[in-house]
Amino acid sequence: MTPGVTFTVHATDGTARTGDLMLPRGTIRTPAFMPVGTAGTVKGMYTDQVRALGADVILGNTYHLMLRPGAERVAALGGLHAFARWPWPILTDSGGFQVMSLSSLRKIDQDGVTFRSHIDGSEHRLTPERSLQIQALLDSDIRMQLDECVALPADVAAIDKAMQLSLRWAERSKAAFGATEGRALFGIVQGGDIPDLRLRSAEGLVAIGFDGYAIGGLAVGEPQETMFAMIAATTPALPLDRPRYLMGVGTPEDIIGAVMRGVDMFDCVLPTRAGRHGVAYSRYGKINLKNARHADDPRPLDPYSDCPASRDYSRAYLHHLIKSGELLGAMLLTWSNLAYYQRLMAGIRAAIAAGRYDDFAAEALEGFAEGDLPARS
Secondary structure, eight states: OOTTOEEEEEEEETTEEEEEEEETTEEEEESEEEEBOTTSSOTTOOHHHHHHTTOSOEEEEHHHHHHTTOHHHHHHTTOHHHHHTOOSOEEEEOSHHHHHHTOEEEEEOSSOEEEEOTTTOOEEEEOHHHHHHHHHHHTOSEEEOOOOOOOSSOOHHHHHHHHHHHHHHHHHHHHHHOOOTTOEEEEEEOOTTOHHHHHHHHHHHHHHOOSEEEEOSOSSSOOHHHHHHHHHHHGGGSOTTSOEEETTOOOHHHHHHHHHTTOOEEEESHHHHHHHTTEEEETTEEEETTSGGGTTOOOOSOTTOSSHHHHSSOHHHHHHHHHHTOHHHHHHHHHHHHHHHHHHHHHHHHHHHHTOHHHHHHHHHHHHHHOOOTTOO
16 A cells, blocks of 8 residues: 555454554544535535544545636645645545536547536546646545546446546556555446446456555446445455445445445435435434424434434424525534434444444344334334
8 A cells, every 4th residue: 555554454244344544644434434525515514513423534526626716726725624624534536427427518538538617617628647636736635546437327338438448547547646655546446237347447456556446336326236236246356455435325225235245435415415405314214304294393303312413403493494494404404414324334333343233234224114203212
């Protein structure tokens, strides 16, 4: 691994594992959920709140930060950690997925991709080298190669072409990264929903050599069973002594199943986006605070939670805030959701260490399936 970066597996339970990814700015306890701070902020949260919930790392994004406020500006202001007041580890995504999903008039060639900003229509160019340069200006702790992501379903030829292009870009990303002490570079496995292509991609990345390996191109329209099958086809080809990161995933059920298949790191906008739309995640599953049945309910979201947003505010009040369009409603539900996700990850780590992960997973999934009944205590 790059000097100054270490990954240690402490316990395993089947394929599930728990460990530490150690970086100069802090240690990431795995399995880890990384709150998404796309533009330098976890929406609706102070950074001190995010840290207090147990987050060891947050995510920023090359695409969004290059468009505004600009990577050079962030660098001149002391880097993303100082800019966002988050002194602990930050992972930056390369921008490849956002170019695919947000930008217009995207043109891909062997060298890189030209696209128009979704903000103002201005034209930009992103190459593997430029993506790594932007991430270096941001001074993120974990940096990602530029890749080509294909939305599913897609034909095999298109998936194969994108996978091979991503491998070539991985080589260039590794060269552009160099040997930046105390910073990590992750390669990204592509291959859509084709197990053989996933395997070829993983083997190609391992031959190049990275500090960690991400599984990309999932949670883009495929069923959960397909996602799990692609994880199971990929992780056996990845080194045991490197962290594995499933990008953009996901629901609590997705996370529990992916950990069972050997994944160490996750990120997703779901807990913050759901909070802004009136939905809470809890050990009882999803709770839609827009529903009229909450209008007279004095109970909190979860009386056993240590998060004030989950424990100290009535469902009736949260329902009122959401129906009234008050900002506080979105803030409280975001806080509650991120607290639940971090409690889930802490429970996962403890269960793996105790050798009872299967039981933990079954109990959690049973709780989700039973749901949040009106009279439940």
